[in-house]
Amino acid sequence: MPELPEVETVRRTLNTLIPGKTIRHVTVNLPRILQKPDDPAVFAAMLEGHTFQAVERRGKFLRLLLDGLTLVSHLRMEGRYGVYRDDDPVEAHTHIIFHFTDGTQLRYKDVRQFGTMHLFATGEEWQDPPLNKLGLEPLSEEFTFEAFLRAISKRSTKIKPMLLNQEIIVGLGNIYVDEALHLAGIHPERTADTLKKAEKELLYKAIIATLRAAVEAGGSSVKSYVNGQGEMGMFQHLLKAYGRTGEPCETCGRLIEKSVVGGRGTHICPNCQKGPKNTSRARALPAPKSNAVKRRLDGKTK
DNA sequence: AGGGCACCTCGGGCGC
DNA sequence: TGCGCCCGAGGTGCCC
Numbered sequence: 001m002p003e004l005p006e007v008e009t010v011r012r013t014l015n016t017l018i019p020g021k022t023i024r025h026v027t028v029n030l031p032r033i034l035q036k037p038d039d040p041a042v043f044a045a046m047l048e049g050h051t052f053q054a055v056e057r058r059g060k061f062l063r064l065l066l067d068g069l070t071l072v073s074h075l076r077m078e079g080r081y082g083v084y085r086d087d088d089p090v091e092a093h094t095h096i097i098f099h100f101t102d103g104t105q106l107r108y109k110d111v112r113q114f115g116t117m118h119l120f121a122t123g124e125e126w127q128d129p130p131l132n133k134l135g136l137e138p139l140s141e142e143f144t145f146e147a148f149l150r151a152i153s154k155r156s157t158k159i160k161p162m163l164l165n166q167e168i169i170v171g172l173g174n175i176y177v178d179e180a181l182h183l184a185g186i187h188p189e190r191t192a193d194t195l196k197k198a199e200k201e202l203l204y205k206a207i208i209a210t211l212r213a214a215v216e217a218g219g220s221s222v223k224s225y226v227n228g229q230g231e232m233g234m235f236q237h238l239l240k241a242y243g244r245t246g247e248p249c250e251t252c253g254r255l256i257e258k259s260v261v262g263g264r265g266t267h268i269c270p271n272c273q274k275g276p277k278n279t280s281r282a283r284a285l286p287a288p289k290s291n292a293v294k295r296r297l298d299g300k301t302k
Numbered sequence: 303a304g305g306g307c308a309c310c311t312c313g314g315g316c317g318c
Numbered sequence: 319t320g321c322g323c324c325c326g327a328g329g330t331g332c333c334c
Contacts, residue, residue, distance in 0.1 A: 060329080076329055077310085112310050114329070157304075166330080174328060263306070264328075
């Protein structure tokens with residue numbers, strides 16, 4: 001659920017809250033979260049006395065920088081951070097607590113217990129999992145159209161599973177893949193090697209436009225909040241395909257359909273996103289769709 | 303390589 | 319109407 005826009009929103013919020021705070025003590029209620037080191041006592045001892053400097057992001061991973069240490073954190077489905085006072089009641093599913101010297105705490109909550117944390121000496125996090133094999137960062141300067149073409153070239157994989165593969169491009173999850181493919185007018189079961197260059201360009205622009213708009217909106221609300229400051233994002237109101245099964249497509253009016261692609265719930269407009277078997281029909285009647293897509297893209301990227 | 307499942311919990315939907 | 323069970327939700331890793 002937390003994809004790039006949600007993780008970026010958490011990063012920005014945490015970056016206003018925790019730099020300068022010094023860890024006095026760490027409580028680990030669920031050792032499963034800790035991947036490295038996996039011994040809670042070692043994990044706590046390494047962090048105690050250290051001070052948060054900044055919070056950065058790589059794909060869907062948060063990098064919490066301390067003096068000399070980097071805590072790499074993945075929220076997976078439902079991981080959440082919040083800053084609390086020491087005497088605030090501890091809510092259910094609170095698995096890790098970083099007690100600060102100023103009477104406040106950073107708490108990690110995770111109902112599904114899927115999240116992970118890796119602790120490294122700063123700089124060493126890039127050589128090992130989970131950061132060592134990540135793909136292009138889509139909102140960075142390295143994500144040029146040429147780099148995108150190289151990353152997806154010669155692949156016969158379905159485009160949706162490919163876009164979900166974090167070793168190719170980072171940050172896209174099920175929601176924003178469906179949104180980007182809908183915006184680009186591309187069916188999720190098309191394979192990369194069947195996409196024409198013009199379609200690849202539409203997709204490239206759609207990925208950037210979708211993620212950029214979602215970051216601006218503070219992500220899609222997954223009932224996450226930081227420091228009890230309420231609902232996080234507003235982008236869920238702007239979704240055009242994801243979660244809109246049975247509702248009319250805003251471009252053409254056909255009803256959004258739900259299926260399964262690569263084991264994921266998938267939402268498409270069967271008119272705007274022609275399947276692999278009727279691409280010839282799509283080629284025969286490209287004009288209205290292409291113009292509509294271009295208008296939408298031009299509106300979003302500027 | 304790509305598909306399928308496991309990981310985990312909650313809540314919604316459905317059946318009785 | 320109420321209770322209880324089953325399954326779906328999804329990011330990633332691992333196995334085949």
